[in-house]
Amino acid sequence: EAFKDLKDGHDYDALYAAARCRSESDWIVGLNATRYYTVRHGRIGGSGDRVLWSIGRVQTPVLAMIVERDDAILQFRPQFFWELTTRYREVVFKYTGKRFEKPEKAQVLLDKIMGQPFAITGIVAKEKKEQPPQLFDLTTLQREINKLHGLSAADTLAATQNLYEKKVVTYPRTDSRYLSKDLQPRIPQILSQLKTLRPEEIAVLNLTKLPFSKRIIDDTKVSDHHAIIPTGVAPRGLSAHEQLVYEAITTQFIAAFYPVCLKNITTVNGVSNGVPFEAKGTQIVEPGWTALFANKKQSQEAAEEQTLPVFAHDETGPHEPSLREGKTIPPKHFTENSLLGAMEAAGKLVEDDSLREALKERGIGTPATRAAIIETLLSRNYIQRDKKQLRCTDMGRCLIALQLDPGEFMGGISGYIRTLIKNGTAERLDLGRWGNCPLCGKEVVKGKRAYGCSGWKDGCEFVLEPECKGVALTAKQIQVLLQQRILPQPVRIEDEPRMLILSTQGMVMDLGLPAAERQKKVEKTDRP
Template identity: 95%
Template structure:
C-alpha cells in the first residue's frame, strides 16, 4: 500500500479528487491501493528540557547551557493531534511506500521527516511530490514526476539545523536572561524575557531606528532657487548651512537677467516590474493598502489552496524555462477578467526576457503568478492580493515605459542653476499602474516649456528655509526589506537579489517573526508604523552580547543553512558553531562584573569614556566622536557608580523615582539616557506557559 501524507486536510482532499480516491475514513481517504492522510501543519516538535531530565523543569543558571547530545521529538500538545498522529503512524507502519506531499520547501520537509521519525518509519521507501500549484493539472504532472525522497535529504538537514539551532539559542538565552534579569526593577512576578535567533536582531533593528529618531536634532538649511518662465530652477551648488552665504548669492542675482546656457534631452527606458516573490508582494500590499505581512501571507495561502495562484512561500521573482509554454494559456484564461489589458499583448510572441525566465534564479519555487483559474468567492483581502499578483503578471510582458528627461541649465550673474522635467513618450507598462504613477509624477516632476539656447529674461530668485528630516519609523514594508537584506536598506533590485542569501529569516517566517514581537509586547503598531515599546527597549539594553542582536550574524547563519541545503556545508559543522556560540554567551555573561577601574566604553564608537569637568565623554573626541553623558537625568543627579553601571551594563538594575514614579534608566543604542516604565509580567500580552519559572 502507498501512503500519501499532505500538510493539511484540504490539500489531501484535492489530491484524492485528482487521483479518484473516494473512500473517506477517520483521518484519511483510501482507494486504489493508496491511503491519503494529513497533518495539521506541524504535528511534531522538539522535546522540552524537562522531558530529557525532570530536574531541568526548574529554570536555573547552573543547568545552562543545555544542549542535548541527540534531540528527541514529541507531539505538539494541541487538540486532535494525538488522534491524527495515531492514524498516520498506523498507515505508515503498514505502507510499502510513503509519499511526502507536504509543502514543497524547508518547513514542509521538516513536517514530513519529523512525522516519519516519530513513527519509526525512516527506513521505509519514500518519494517526494513537488507541487508549485494545486490545480488538477499541476497535481497530475507532479505525480507523473515523483522524486526519490532522499534527493531532499540536504533540504531536511537544513530544516533540522534551523529547528535545532532555534531551540538551542532561543531556549538557553531565554532561560538565562529570564533567570538573571526577570526581576529587574524589583517587579513581583518574574518577567519572561523571550529571546530568539531571528526575532531578537529584528527587535534590535527597530529599537535602533526609534532611538535614532529620538536622538535626531533637525539642522536648518537654506536653498537658493529662482522661477523663470514658471519653471523652478535650483542652484547647482550645495545647500547652505548658514543664511548669510545664501543671502550674498541672492543679492548678487537680484535684478540681474537669467540666461539659458544648455539644454540636454535624454531618452530613458523604465523596464516592466519583475514578478512577485512573497516578500515583495507583502511589501507592496502593505505600502498600498496597509495590510500586515501576516494578513497578506494568509490571503495568498488561501488563494493557493483555492487554486487561483501558485505556491506563495517563494523567494524567487523568476519563472523556470519549463513553465514558458504554459504562460500564453494562463494569459488567455485571464482575458475574461482583464480583456483590455491583455488585448495589448501578442500571446504568440511574448517577450520572454531574462528578467522573467531564468532557471538559475529558481530553486524550490518560481515567482507567484495566477494559475488562470477564474477566481470566485474571494474575501476583501484575497481580492486585493489577487489583483496585485495578476496586474504584476500582466505588466511583466508589457513594453518598456519611454520617457524624455530634459535637463535645462541657466545662469544669472555667474551663479549656475538647473531644472529638470520629464515627458512620458510611451507609457508602456505604467498604464497598468496609472493611479500609483500619477501620485508619484505629481510629486516629483514638472512640465517644461520649449527653451532655446542663450535666451534671456527676468526671473524671481528666492531663498527657502528648510530643516533636515529624521529617519522614518519602520513600516512592515520597510522592515521586510531590511530583513531581506540583513539589516541593510536596499531598494535596488539587483543589489537586493545579491543580499538574499544573507537575509534574516525566510519569506515563509518573516511575517510570523513580526507577529511574535507584537505578541510579546516588544513592539506595537501605530497606524502603518512599527515602534518599539519600553519592554522592547529594556530587553535590548539588557542584552550585552552584540552577536545575539546582530542582523549580520543572523544573516550569516541563514546563508550557512542555504549552503547545507545545497550540500556545500556539513550540518555538524554548523551545529557545532551554534553550540559553541551559546556556551560562550552564557560563560561570558555569567563572568561579567563591573570594572571599578574604568568608566566604560562609548556606545557610539566603542572607545573608552573619560571624565571631563562637568560631564563624561568619549576619549575619541579628537577623531570626531560626539558622545557626551551628562551626570543628570530629568532632575536626578547620577552618582559615579550609576554612571559606571550605565556605561558598562547599559541599564541600572534598581529603579529611580522621576516625578514620583519608579522608572528604569538605560543608555540607549545612540548613547542617550532614557527612562522607561518598569518591566512587568502583566505588560506582556502573551507568554509561553511551558516550563514557566
C-alpha cells in the same frame, strides 16, 4: 507532469540541511537564551511576577533593528539649511552647488543675481526606459500590499494561502521572482483564461509572441518554488483581503509582459551673473506597463517632476530668484513594508565580510516566517502598531538594553549562547574604568561637568550628563550604564519608579518597570 519528471531525493539534500540548521539554531537560542535571561533578569527592577524574556535567533535582531531606528529618531536634531532657487518662464531652477548651512552665504549669491538677466546655457535630452516590474515573491507581495492598503504581512500571507487553497494562485511561500523554463508553454494559456477578467489589459498582448526575457524565465533563480502567479482558474467568493491580493498578483503578472515605459528626461542649465542653475523635467512618451498602475500613488520624486516648455539655447530674460529655508528630517519609523525590506537586506548591516556574503541574498528569516516574527514581537508586547508604523515598547527597549551586542546573533549561534551565558554570569563591572562609548566603542573619560568619549578629537559627539530628569547619578551608576547599558535597580522620577537604560544612540532613557502584566499584547482598533 511532476511524476513524469521525478528527481532523486538527494538532489534536495542542501534544502534539507538548510532547514535543519535553522530549526536547530532556533532551538539552541530559544531554550538556552530564553531560560537564561528569564532566570537572571526575570525580576529586574524589583517586579513581583517573573518576566519571561523571550529570545529568538531572528526575532531578537529584528527587535534590535526597530529599537535602533526608534532611538535614532529620538536622538535626531534637525539641521537647518537654505536653498537658492529662481523661477524662469514658470520653471523652478535650482542652484547647482551644495545647500547652504548659513543664510548669510546664500544671501551673498542672491544679492549677486538680483536684477540680473537669466540665460539658458545648455539643453540635454535623453530617453529613459523603465522595465516592467518583476513577478512577486512573498516578501515583495507583502510589502506592496502593506504600502498600498495597510494590510499586515500576516494577513497578506493568510489571504494568499487561501487563494492557493482555492487553486487561483500558485504556492505563496517563495523567495523567487522568476519562473522556470518548463512553465513557459503554459503562460499564454493562463493569460488567455484571464481574458474574461481583464479583457482590455490582455488585448494589448500578443499571446503568440510574449517577451520571455531573463527577468521572467530563469531556472538559476528558482530553487524550490517559483514566483507567485495566477493559475487562470476563475476566482469565486473571495473575501475583501483575498480580492485585494488577487488583483495585485494578477496585475503584476500581466504587467511583466507589457512593453517598457519610455520617458524623455530633459536637463536645462542656466546662469545668472556667473551663478549656475539647473532644472529637470520628464515627459512620458509611451506609458507601456505603467498604464496598468494609473491609480497607483506617485512617489515623492515623481510628484515633484515639472513639465518644461521649449527652451532655446542662449535665450535670456528676467527671473525671480529666492531663498528657501528647510530642515533635515529624521529617519522614518518602520512600517511592515520597510521592516520586511530591512529583514530581506539585513546582510548589508553586517560588518564581517564572510557573514555579509552569506546573508547577501537571504537576509534574516525566510519569506514564510517573516510575518510570524513580526506577529510574535507584537504578541509579546516588545513592539506595538501605531497606524502603519511599528514602534518598540519599553519592554522591547529593556530587553535590547540587557544584550551587550544583539548583532552577534548573525554569527555562530552555539558559540554566541555560550559566550552570552559565560559573560552574563560573571561580574562584568570593571571599577577601574568608566566604560566604552556606545557610538564608537572607544573609552569614556570624565570631564569637568560630564562624561564623554575619548575620541572627541576624531569627531565623536557622545556626552553623558551625570543627571537624568532631576536624578543625580552616582559614579557607580555611570559605570553600570556605560558597561552594562542598564541600571538593574530602579530610580524614582516624579515619584514613580523608573528604569534607566543607555540607548543604542547613547541617550539615557527612563522606562516603565518590566512586569509580566506588561507582556500582554495591546490590541489596536485602527488596524485595517
